[in-house]
Amino acid sequence: MSFARVRALVVVGLLGVLALAFVVTAIVRDSQGNAGTAAGCPDGWPxxxxxxxxxxxxxxxxxxxxxxxxxxxxxxxxxxxxxxxxxxxxxxxxxxxxxxxxxxxxxxxxxxxxxxxxxxxxxxxxxxxxxxxxxxxxxxxxxxxxxxxxxxxxxxxxxxxxxxxxxxxxxxxxxx
Structure with a gap:
């Protein structure tokens, strides 16, 4: 395998790891996890x-x-x-x-x-x-x-x- 091909695979691999890190961070820090649910509903509301x-x-x-x-x-x-x-x-x-x-x-x-x-x-x-x-x-x-x-x-x-x-x-x- 040539050096150019190895370098391309390393760059693509790093981009994949970076994308995965962004997705995991977005899911973990999601502040809308309770959107559309009763969490945060005022007391007494049906x-x-x-x-x-x-x-x-x-x-x-x-x-x-x-x-x-x-x-x-x-x-x-x-x-x-x-x-x-x-x-x-x-x-x-x-x-x-x-x-x-x-x-x-x-x-x-x-x-x-x-x-x-x-x-x-x-x-x-x-x-x-x-x-x-x-x-x-x-x-x-x-x-x-x-x-x-x-x-x-x-x-x-x-x-x-x-x-x-x-x-x-x-x-x-x-x-x-």
């Missing part, structure tokens, strides 16, 4: 579950706030066909002008994010930090027409990005 659940793991109540009778039952059947766990079907006070309203608490943030996609990101958020269950109330409004198709849901989820903790809540330390 932990929001930001896990984007599969439909089979999402519990919902479907409530009709439209002038059309029986709407909640038909939409509940649509959700059941999409593998959601429909808990209750009923009526809500009329006069919701939106497509829908999603009422949920800290344990259902990820579930509400998924359901928002079924309304093409046009449902109104109604977060209640004192709510303790993991059920989302889907209140159908007067502008509701139909649930989105699977392709539309996937596109809406992509447009919306990952779930974020609502104001006054902290992300839970680990997604299940």
């Amino acid at each position: 932990l929001a579950d930001l896990t984007l659940h599969e439909p089979k793991d999402v519990k919902i109540n479907v409530l009709n706030a439209t002038d059309e009778g029986g709407r909640a039952g038909a939409v509940a059947d649509d959700f059941r066909n999409r593998k959601f766990q429909v808990q209750k079907v009923g009526n809500a006070p009329k006069g919701v002008p939106n497509v829908a309203v999603l009422r949920y608490g800290p344990k259902a943030v990820g579930s509400a994010h998924l359901l928002q996609a079924y309304f093409l990101n046009n449902a109104k958020w109604d977060y209640d930090e004192k709510r303790t269950d993991d059920v989302v109330d889907v209140i159908l409004g007067n502008n509701f027409q139909q649930l989105a198709t699977t392709t539309e849901v996937n596109q809406s989820l992509g447009d919306a990005g990952p779930p974020e903790a609502p104001k006054g809540a902290c992300p839970s330390p680990a997604a299940k």
Whole structure:
């Protein structure tokens, strides 16, 4: 082996060792190790579950706030066909002008994010930090027409990005 080749191998080896040293230093001195977790969360703030659940793991109540009778039952059947766990079907006070309203608490943030996609990101958020269950109330409004198709849901989820903790809540330390 020629001297030039040995010298080149030594230089490449030193550069590799230097790069490895920089990577190890960056990992060891990382000051953002707790980013996105409950560490540093103010006392009393609820932990929001930001896990984007599969439909089979999402519990919902479907409530009709439209002038059309029986709407909640038909939409509940649509959700059941999409593998959601429909808990209750009923009526809500009329006069919701939106497509829908999603009422949920800290344990259902990820579930509400998924359901928002079924309304093409046009449902109104109604977060209640004192709510303790993991059920989302889907209140159908007067502008509701139909649930989105699977392709539309996937596109809406992509447009919306990952779930974020609502104001006054902290992300839970680990997604299940």
